[in-house]
Amino acid sequence: MTRVTAKSDPSTATMAQPFELTQFNPAQDRSAIRNQIRALRHQLSPQQQTQAAKAAMAQMLTQLRALQPTKVGLYLTNDSELDTQPLFQALWRLNIDTYLPRLHPFNRGQLIFLHYRQGTRMFPNRYGIDEPKLDIRNLLPTEQLDLVITPLVAFDELGNRMGMGGGFYDRTLAHWQTAGKPLPIGYAHDCQAVPSLPCEHWDVPLAMIVTPSRVLRFGSETLAQG
Known part of the structure; x- marks a missing residue:
C-alpha cells in the first residue's frame, strides 16, 4: 500500500483541547516508545477517560453511519486503553453484531x-x-467481518500502528488490502500519536484512526464512500 498523508476530519472534533503530537524522539526503539506512550495513557484521570470514551464513540458512530457495517470486531479495554464499553453499547442499540478476538487455539x-x-x-x-x-x-x-476496530499503543500520521509487540493483529489482518475487508480502524487516545513510527515489512497499516478529537483517513478506496 502506498502510504499517504492522513486526511484529518476536523469538523467532527468534539474535544475542546487542540490535537497535539506527543513529545517524541524518533531514535527511540520500540520498547521505549511503548513505555513512554503507556505511561502517558496511565496518567489520564478517570474523568478524562470517561470524557475521551464518549467523544471517541461519537466520532466512531459518525464514521460507521457512512460505512454501514453489520459485523464489527472490537476489543475489551485493557491497560488504560480507550474504553470501548460505550461503543459496545451503542453498536448493540444499532443492532450491529460485535465480535471479540480470542487467541487462536492452534495457530500461535x-x-x-x-x-x-x-x-x-x-x-x-x-x-x-x-x-x-x-x-x-x-x-x-475474520474475512466475514466488515471492519475490525483495533487497540494500539501508538500511531503516526501515516496510519502506522504499534501494538504490544505480539504481532497478533498484523498477522490476522495481513491480507485486508487485497481482500478489501475487514477494514482495520485504530481506536486511541490523542496522547498516543507520534510524528513517525519505526516500521517493519510485516506491519499492517490502518485504513483509519479515530481518536476523541479527530478522524484520520489514509487514502483507501474502500473509504471513498465516507
Whole structure:
C-alpha cells in the first residue's frame, strides 16, 4: 500500500483541547516508545477517560453511519486503553453484531473472532485478558467481518500502528488490502500519536484512526464512500 498523508476530519472534533503530537524522539526503539506512550495513557484521570470514551464513540458512530457495517470486531479495554464499553453499547442499540478476538487455539500468534453480546461467558487468556469461551457456533471467519476496530499503543500520521509487540493483529489482518475487508480502524487516545513510527515489512497499516478529537483517513478506496 502506498502510504499517504492522513486526511484529518476536523469538523467532527468534539474535544475542546487542540490535537497535539506527543513529545517524541524518533531514535527511540520500540520498547521505549511503548513505555513512554503507556505511561502517558496511565496518567489520564478517570474523568478524562470517561470524557475521551464518549467523544471517541461519537466520532466512531459518525464514521460507521457512512460505512454501514453489520459485523464489527472490537476489543475489551485493557491497560488504560480507550474504553470501548460505550461503543459496545451503542453498536448493540444499532443492532450491529460485535465480535471479540480470542487467541487462536492452534495457530500461535493468530486471532479468531467470536460473537460477543451481553452475558457472553468470559475467561482470562495467558496474558490475563478476558476472551469468550471457545464455541464453534459463535466463530466468524475474520474475512466475514466488515471492519475490525483495533487497540494500539501508538500511531503516526501515516496510519502506522504499534501494538504490544505480539504481532497478533498484523498477522490476522495481513491480507485486508487485497481482500478489501475487514477494514482495520485504530481506536486511541490523542496522547498516543507520534510524528513517525519505526516500521517493519510485516506491519499492517490502518485504513483509519479515530481518536476523541479527530478522524484520520489514509487514502483507501474502500473509504471513498465516507
